[in-house]
Amino acid sequence: xxxxxxxxxxxxxxxxxxxxxxxxxxxxxxxxxxxxxxxxxxxxxxxxxxxxxxxxxxxxxxxxxxxxxxxxxxxxxxxxxxxxxxxxxxxxxxxxxxxxxxxxxxxxxxxxxxxxxxxxxxxxxxxxxxxxxxxxxxxxxxxxxxxxxxxxxxxxxxxxxxxxxxxxxxxxxxxxxxxxxxxxxxxxxxxxxxxxxxxxxxxxxxxxxxxxxx
Numbered sequence: 001x002x003x004x005x006x007x008x009x010x011x012x013x014x015x016x017x018x019x020x021x022x023x024x025x026x027x028x029x030x031x032x033x034x035x036x037x038x039x040x041x042x043x044x045x046x047x048x049x050x051x052x053x054x055x056x057x058x059x060x061x062x063x064x065x066x067x068x069x070x071x072x073x074x075x076x077x078x079x080x081x082x083x084x085x086x087x088x089x090x091x092x093x094x095x096x097x098x099x100x101x102x103x104x105x106x107x108x109x110x111x112x113x114x115x116x117x118x119x120x121x122x123x124x125x126x127x128x129x130x131x132x133x134x135x136x137x138x139x140x141x142x143x144x145x146x147x148x149x150x151x152x153x154x155x156x157x158x159x160x161x162x163x164x165x166x167x168x169x170x171x172x173x174x175x176x177x178x179x180x181x182x183x184x185x186x187x188x189x190x191x192x193x194x195x196x197x198x199x200x201x202x203x204x205x206x207x208x209x210x211x212x213x214x
Contacts, residue, residue, distance in 0.1 A: 007080035027122040031203040052076035091124035121147040130155030
């Protein structure tokens, strides 16, 4: 039973940390990709584990059903470890810090930019912000944001797969009209996401050929 106790303790610590470090911003819905997490809310694996634990504990307390209860508790052990694994799943996201640049070339850094970063951070475990131009103010602004885990100064103006692999980035997140910030290879590998204008939905950017066919 110590294996089950240790797994449940780890799960509790992870869930406690996720709850109290949450930004308070609603997490966008990702369409077409599995971005689900059980860090705070239990999924079907967690619910099945809880059922085995509750029934197994109840039966284990009855002298004539202890073996059956112990068997159910043993069955809950792999489910408990799978639940912990899903909670600690790593996902690194990248955002171009100049994506909020206006048509006049002025970089906008306001509450909308901070909210955007907070929403993107809620989708993964690490947020990297790249600043492709030499702008000390933008670098300092990004470093001061609690949602940003790392800032890449003088990042490439167009993100390619080599840059993603070098920095261990899983997905690039853009806004409408900023698809040119990534190469066609990144889009073709299904690693470029776009925050829609409603601010509530994120979907994968499709290659130009696929978009034309639709």
